[in-house]
Amino acid sequence: MKKPSHPTMAPDRPLVTVVIAMVVLLGLVLLATRPSGPMAHLDSETTSDESGEDASAREVPATGDPDELTVVDPDHVVGLDEAELAYDGDLDVAVRYPVLPNAQPLTDFLDRTLAASVDAFDAANPGAESYEAEWELTAANDDLVGVRVTSLETDSEGTRECHTTYWYDTASGQTFESTRLFGGQEELAEVNGLVKEGVPDTAYTDTIHPVAALYDSVGFNPDGDLVVEFDAGQVAAPDEGRVHAVVDREETGPLLSDLGARVRDASTVGVREFAIAGPPEAAKDGQDDPKPGHLSPVDEEVDCSDPGTKCVALTYDDGPGGGTPALLDTLAEYDARATFFVTGGPVMADPLTVRRAYAEGHEIANHTLGHPDLTGLSESGVRAELATVQAQIYRETGYTPDLMRPPYGATDETVASVTADMGLAQILWNIDTNDWKDRDAAVVKGRALNGASDGAIILMHDIHPTSVAASRGIIRELDARGYTMVTVSQLLGATEPGETYVDGVPAPPEDGPSPDGDDGHHGDE
Numbered sequence: 001m002k003k004p005s006h007p008t009m010a011p012d013r014p015l016v017t018v019v020i021a022m023v024v025l026l027g028l029v030l031l032a033t034r035p036s037g038p039m040a041h042l043d044s045e046t047t048s049d050e051s052g053e054d055a056s057a058r059e060v061p062a063t064g065d066p067d068e069l070t071v072v073d074p075d076h077v078v079g080l081d082e083a084e085l086a087y088d089g090d091l092d093v094a095v096r097y098p099v100l101p102n103a104q105p106l107t108d109f110l111d112r113t114l115a116a117s118v119d120a121f122d123a124a125n126p127g128a129e130s131y132e133a134e135w136e137l138t139a140a141n142d143d144l145v146g147v148r149v150t151s152l153e154t155d156s157e158g159t160r161e162c163h164t165t166y167w168y169d170t171a172s173g174q175t176f177e178s179t180r181l182f183g184g185q186e187e188l189a190e191v192n193g194l195v196k197e198g199v200p201d202t203a204y205t206d207t208i209h210p211v212a213a214l215y216d217s218v219g220f221n222p223d224g225d226l227v228v229e230f231d232a233g234q235v236a237a238p239d240e241g242r243v244h245a246v247v248d249r250e251e252t253g254p255l256l257s258d259l260g261a262r263v264r265d266a267s268t269v270g271v272r273e274f275a276i277a278g279p280p281e282a283a284k285d286g287q288d289d290p291k292p293g294h295l296s297p298v299d300e301e302v303d304c305s306d307p308g309t310k311c312v313a314l315t316y317d318d319g320p321g322g323g324t325p326a327l328l329d330t331l332a333e334y335d336a337r338a339t340f341f342v343t344g345g346p347v348m349a350d351p352l353t354v355r356r357a358y359a360e361g362h363e364i365a366n367h368t369l370g371h372p373d374l375t376g377l378s379e380s381g382v383r384a385e386l387a388t389v390q391a392q393i394y395r396e397t398g399y400t401p402d403l404m405r406p407p408y409g410a411t412d413e414t415v416a417s418v419t420a421d422m423g424l425a426q427i428l429w430n431i432d433t434n435d436w437k438d439r440d441a442a443v444v445k446g447r448a449l450n451g452a453s454d455g456a457i458i459l460m461h462d463i464h465p466t467s468v469a470a471s472r473g474i475i476r477e478l479d480a481r482g483y484t485m486v487t488v489s490q491l492l493g494a495t496e497p498g499e500t501y502v503d504g505v506p507a508p509p510e511d512g513p514s515p516d517g518d519d520g521h522h523g524d525e
Contacts, residue, residue, distance in 0.1 A: 060270030062222040064138075067246050069148055069165065069219035069227050070267045072137035074098075078275035083107070085114055085133075091122045092130035098137065098147060102276040105173040106145065110166070114149070117164075123391035127156025138219050140274040141266035143170045146219060160238060162231035163217035167263055173280030178218035179293035181260035188215065188292040190255055191247065195228050198245030203236045207352045209359035212293030212398030220267040224249040293398060297363035297487040299337070304484070304491055304504065310454045312483045313491045313504065314338040314471070315429065317367055317405060320346050320353040321463035328357060330472045336485035338362050340462070341405040341427075344369030344389050351396045358397040363487035366390060366404035366424060375412045382418040390422070403427050403488055403495070411500060420498025427488055429459040430503040435467040444470035449477055455505035457488065 064070040074080050077100065085095035095118065097110040114133060122128045132152045139146035145168040153160055167176045182188045192210040199205065208214060208230075217229045229244040230236075236243045249264070256264065290296070304311035316327070319342055331338055340357055342364060347354055358364050368374070368385040377385065386404060394400050404424040406415055411426055419426055431451035435444040444467055448458050458474075460467045478485060489495070491504035 060272055062268050062270045064222050066221050066223070066225075067227065067244060068221060069138040069146075069217075069229075070222055072140045072146075072271050072274075074137065076271045076273055077137065077140055078273060082135075083111070085111065085118070087115065087118060089118075089122060091118065091128055093118055093132075095131065095133040095151075097133075097135050097149070100145065100276055102279045103145070103168065103170060105280060106147075106168040106175055109168075109175040110147065113166075117151070120391040120395055121153055123387045124395050125153075125155040126388070128153075129156070130154045138165065139167075139263065139267040140271050141269050142262060144168065144263060144266040145170065146263065146267065148217065148219065158238070160232040161242060163229050163242070165217040165219050167259070169259075169280075170276050171280055176259060177212065177216060177291070179212050179215050179291055181218055181257060181263055182255055182292045183257045183260075185210065185290070185292050185295070187255040187257075191215075191226070191228075191252060194247045194251055195245040198247055199230075199235070199243055200240075202240050203230075203243050204352075205235075207235050207355065209355060210293060211295065211355065211359050212291070213355070213394075213396055215293050216398070220249075220264050221246065222268060224264050224268045226252040295358060295361065295399065297337075297339070297361075297489040299361070299486070299490060302484055302486060302490060304455075304486060305493075310481075310483045311486045311491050311504065312452055312454070312478060313457045313488045314460070314474070314485055315341060315405075315427070315457060315488060316460050316462035316467075317341045318343050318346065318371065319462040320350045320357070321461075321468075323465050323468035324350075324353050324357070324462045327462055327468045327471055328353075328360060328362075330475055331362070331485075332360060334475050334479045334485070336475055336479070337487045337490065338485065339365055339403070339427075339488040341365045341367035341403075342389065342393065343367045343371055344392060346463070347389065347392045347396070351392070354393065355396045358393075358399060363401075363403070363489055364393050364397065364399060365401045365427065365488070366393070368404075368407055371407045373408055373410045374406050374415045375410045377414075379414055379418055382415055383422070386418070386422060386424065402497070416498045416500070423497045425492075425495035425497055426500040427457070428500060428502045429457045430505075431456050431458040433458065433460050433467075433470075435460050435464055435470065439464060439466040441466045441470040441473070445473045445477075448474045452478060452481070452483065453505075454483075455491065455503050457491070457501075457503050 062070045079101040081099040082096050083099050087093040095114050097114060099107050118131050121131055133149050135147055135149050137146060138148045146165060148163065148165045151162045153162060165178050179188060182191060188210040192208060196205045196208050214230060215228060219227050221227050226247040227244060229242055232238055232241050303309060316338060319340060340362060342354060354364060366386055366389045369388040370385065372385060374382050390400060402423055402425065404419060405427050409428050431448060433444045433447045462468060492501055495501060
């Protein structure tokens with residue numbers, strides 16, 4: 001009697017044996033070569049199902065309307081939660097934002113950034129009443145998460161809807177603003193031209209500039225077309241609501257950064273399930289390289305310390321005024337730069353001119369809310385006067401000034417202390433045209449030109465038509481004399497918050513005083 005044999009892959013079934021072995025081997029190979037990383041998601045696997053169909057053909061379509069950013073169903077994001085911003089001010093605030101497991105850098109960024117947005121709204125609007133914000137996800141794929149925040153700002157003028165979109169890289173722990181989707185400032189400027197062509201006829205296209213404050217909500221629709229959306233009242237009448245432009249993906253593709261291309265690809269794939277498997281490898285916050293939409297008041301091609309370059313700073317106080325656009329036209333004609341020390345009331349009345357001046361390379365600086373003598377105010381009073389204008393400028397441009405000018409040139413230890421704490425240097429002048437007193441264009445022009453010298457800071461006011469008229473002759477003549485008209489920051493270089501500066505006259509050689517006896521120090525002791 002034969003002993004029963006144990007089950008084996010019997011040699012009488014060679015085909016079955018080979019097939020089974022190949023399947024096992026293929027599984028081991030796929031397991032060994034499967035990409036690793038912090039993300040675990042089921043919407044973009046590259047394996048095949050039983051029928052051999054490639055998973056890419058089974059991807060869920062992205063969700064969203066053609067003129068909207070794509071939308072991710074929060075139920076498809078594992079462990080997604082929500083937090084509410086803590087705010088202890090007088091403003092009525094209800095702000096919520098998403099909390100994803102293993103994405104603490106994103107949580108911290110949203111908490112900090114949304115708090116700053118509330119503070120800026122409160123400071124910039126004396127009639128501020130309430131601030132509400134809700135969120136949605138516009139992408140959750142390929143180690144990327146997109147968070148779109150919709151806020152309702154209510155003040156004495158009514159309620160307006162605003163949008164901001166941020167992008168988070170789960171591997172690096174970095175959060176990016178929307179302008180990072182573009183390759184650089186030149187690419188953003190090209191996009192800006194396409195957007196002007198794509199906005200509705202009701203939009204004021206001459207108010208659309210490639211600056212961060214306007215391009216703070218950018219993403220993609222399901223087809224991969226670029227979607228740029230503006231806040232209510234930002235580039236059109238407030239009753240027009242959300243104004244947007246959709247630009248074809250073929251036109252914008254070459255203008256995207258590497259991040260932008262990744263975001264486009266991630267946004268155009270739907271989500272079955274998305275989870276972040278672990279914290280980022282090396283959490284980072286912020287990037288040092290120049291950000292598109294953030295314009296420096298310093299032109300790197302100009303060196304005012306070069307003995308062969310004569311620099312002068314034209315400065316204008318109290319505006320913007322009705323003649324400021326014409327002044328900007330003249331400055332552009334001669335490729336000249338100026339510094340505008342703006343005051344709160346005019347900024348509220350004409351924010352679009354402030355935005356234009358910033359976009360055209362001029363420096364925007366702080367001249368207080370109501371133009372008081374700061375030496376007569378308490379510390380909190382000085383701070384309030386400056387904080388409002390800081391917030392106004394930031395909300396219109398995305399830029400936070402680091403220069404201020406005390407009205408009447410009046411300053412003291414309290415002003416110095418507050419400005420030091422706020423990161424603001426105090427800028428006075430060494431050429432006073434007295435244009436506020438003598439409303440005569442010829443007189444103003446003569447005073448400016450007679451005092452002009454290398455390193456001069458010239459004081460004028462763009463709220464006076466005679467000063468705007470005088471400026472055309474001043475700018476033309478300075479250009480003819482070989483002067484380079486620069487911003488104050490360009491003239492002075494690095495400044496110390498709280499310190500006072502009156503000019504940017506080049507320092508004397510180390511081996512002796514300058515010919516006019518200047519000791520080379522131009523700030524307060």
